[in-house]
Amino acid sequence: MSPPFLSLVIPAYNEEERLPLTLPGVLEHMRASSHTWEVRVVDDGSADGTCDYVERFAAENDEPRVVLQREPHRGKGGAVRAGMLASEARWRFLCDADFSMPVHEVDRFLPPYLGDYDIAIGSREGPGSQRVGEPWSRHLMGRVFNGIIRGLLVPGLDDTQCGFKCFSGAAADRLFAQQTIEGFAFDVEVLYLARKANLEIVEVPITWHYDDVSKVRPFRDTKRMLGEVLRIRRNDLRGLYG
DSSP, rough: OOOSSSEEEEESSSSTTTTHHHHHHHHHHHTSSSSOOEEEEEEESSSHHHHHHHHHHHHHHOOOEEEEEESSSSOOOHHHHHHHOOOOOEEEEEEEEOOOGGGGGGGGGTOOOOOOEEEEEEEESTTOEESSSSOHHHHHHHHHHHHHHHHHHHOOOOOOOOOEEEEEOOOOOHHHHHHHOOSSHHHHHHHHHHTTOOOOEEEEEOOOEETTSSSSSSHHHHHHHHHHHHHHHHHHHHHTOO
């Protein structure tokens, strides 16, 4: 069997409550697609019923294209890396498990909506984008962090932290093989590596709905992510990225 056109790579850690709210809509949308596809749920060593739910969902819907990939607990970055490298799809789309971006907007990242590119990243900033229900304090914190990232690593990108990003298969194979960060700042490292490799990055404005049960803990995780951002700079200075 030939590789699918599109793989949705969904990292999941203790998501037995949220996946039942999102996977049915994802499956309905994908079944209506004209592309070949898979939905790859990458379990990051969950301690709850995440794996049981995904396996049951695939069986009840007689859907072998819903794939459960079990991984040891490493962090979101580790789960995404494993899923991206396990997939053989032509396009590999990173999706947060809460699907705070409506699933139908996935189509806007793919041909023929977009031309040729290496990476397309969802943007909650700029013309055409929309944030729904986000507290101003969270928005401000995100913009401050994004400003630091732009200043240190990836100037010119308005929204590096949105959890929806699409990679060509060639870009995914190249970048995720080099990735070292397994925490939340993994995508900053991947975008930094992409810039070093002169890959084309485009931003796609999306509608994004704030999830008040997000697993991101603003102060603790922001401090940790800043440490990871500095680690990326150190890695580069030490020649770890070639």
